[in-house]
Amino acid sequence: MPDTPIRNVVIIGSGPAGLTAALYAARADLEPLVIEGQAAGGQLMQTTEVENFPGFPDGRMGPELMMDFRKQAEKFGTEFLTRDVDAVDLTSGSPFAITVGADTILARTVIISTGATARWLGLPNEQRLIGKGVSACATCDGFFFRDRELVVVGGGDSAMEEAMFLTKFASKVTVIHRRDQLRASKIMADRAMANEKIVFEWNSEVVDVLGDDVVTGVVLADTRTGERREMAADGLFLAIGHDPASGLFADQLETDSQGYLVVTEPTTATSIPGVFAAGDITDTIYRQAITAAGQGCKAAIDAERWLEASH
Numbered sequence: 219m220p221d222t223p224i225r226n227v228v229i230i231g232s233g234p235a236g237l238t239a240a241l242y243a244a245r246a247d248l249e250p251l252v253i254e255g256q257a258a259g260g261q262l263m264q265t266t267e268v269e270n271f272p273g274f275p276d277g278r279m280g281p282e283l284m285m286d287f288r289k290q291a292e293k294f295g296t297e298f299l300t301r302d303v304d305a306v307d308l309t310s311g312s313p314f315a316i317t318v319g320a321d322t323i324l325a326r327t328v329i330i331s332t333g334a335t336a337r338w339l340g341l342p343n344e345q346r347l348i349g350k351g352v353s354a355c356a357t358c359d360g361f362f363f364r365d366r367e368l369v370v371v372g373g374g375d376s377a378m379e380e381a382m383f384l385t386k387f388a389s390k391v392t393v394i395h396r397r398d399q400l401r402a403s404k405i406m407a408d409r410a411m412a413n414e415k416i417v418f419e420w421n422s423e424v425v426d427v428l429g430d431d432v433v434t435g436v437v438l439a440d441t442r443t444g445e446r447r448e449m450a451a452d453g454l455f456l457a458i459g460h461d462p463a464s465g466l467f468a469d470q471l472e473t474d475s476q477g478y479l480v481v482t483e484p485t486t487a488t489s490i491p492g493v494f495a496a497g498d499i500t501d502t503i504y505r506q507a508i509t510a511a512g513q514g515c516k517a518a519i520d521a522e523r524w525l526e527a528s529h
């Protein structure tokens with residue numbers, strides 16, 4: 219492909235990590251291209267009020283915040299392609315080939331910021347009430363539930379952590395687990411069980427979420443007998459795991475056992491020189507817009523320095 223121009227930086231993914239990487243790369247005159255995907259903007263596009271992104275004392279709506287991230291990156295020359303990536307060839311080295319439909323884009327460096335998605339139960343009323351009492355992020359939304367009664371679904375470390383965090387605000391937190399044994403580590407399970415605000419409902423699953431405009435309760439089913447009952451609740455927090463969007467890259471880059479891309483901390487370098495990763499695709503711990511944005515900034519600086527050193 220002798221006539222195909224080679225991009226300095228191609229960023230795959232357009233949440234806080236990707237758009238911050240774009241802003242920094244654009245201001246470094248690297249003329250980045252963001253392949254933003256058909257569902258652009260990342261997880262904040264499904265969020266209502268964001269109160270913990272510094273600089274906005276009155277909070278911002280998630281989609282508005284992401285539109286501003288995008289505008290700011292565009293202002294300094296970022297180009298956007300609103301398509302999904304079909305394939306990448308990273309193992310042949312820089313310049314890397316990125317396939318989008320019938321087109322091949324060549325890039326000296328690639329920043330991967332495709333994020334992760336929280337797992338949901340997939341119930342219609344759960345999806346309808348996201349942001350209206352249904353959440354997959356206690357750190358983000360716990361604050362809205364002072365003196366309320368909450369339900370957390372899951373039996374792993376995340377569920378224990380979310381339940382304990384929520385007891386700072388809530389008057390009572392009920393952990394709903396589908397088995398009679400937790401998956402969580404013993405230390406986390408012991409801590410949660412010792413917390414007097416936390417109660418456990420074993421062998422139970424949430425089969426429906428109640429409420430017209432906001433959550434008012436859940437319907438539980440006993441996983442052994444199928445028997446159903448209603449439980450009043452002001453909020454439902456899902457903590458049943460996350461899925462990193464690493465399918466396109468997982469067989470080419472080093473990943474952990476759950477499929478998250480491994481980077482050489484404190485940098486954003488992946489296992490292939492010239493390929494960097496930022497945001498929730500690398501993050502099994504923090505998963506915040508601000509941490510993703512910070513890592514996106516690091517990725518752009520890493521890419522800039524790598525380009526300087528190798529050309």
Ligand code: NAP
Nearest residue numbers: 339372373374375376377379396397401457458459460502
């Ligand atoms: P996880 O360990 O995979 O646990 C997911 C939990 O959700 C399991 O208890 C599972 O039930 C339940 N679950 C999954 N799908 C469900 C469904 N459709 N309906 C009802 N329940 C469902 O995920 P995680 O808790 O997010 O943790 C992920 C990793 O991060 C783990 O390695 C964990 O140790 C780590 N982590 C560590 C910390 C910490 O140490 N501070 C904090 C958070 C996470 P079953 O048990 O029946 O499968």
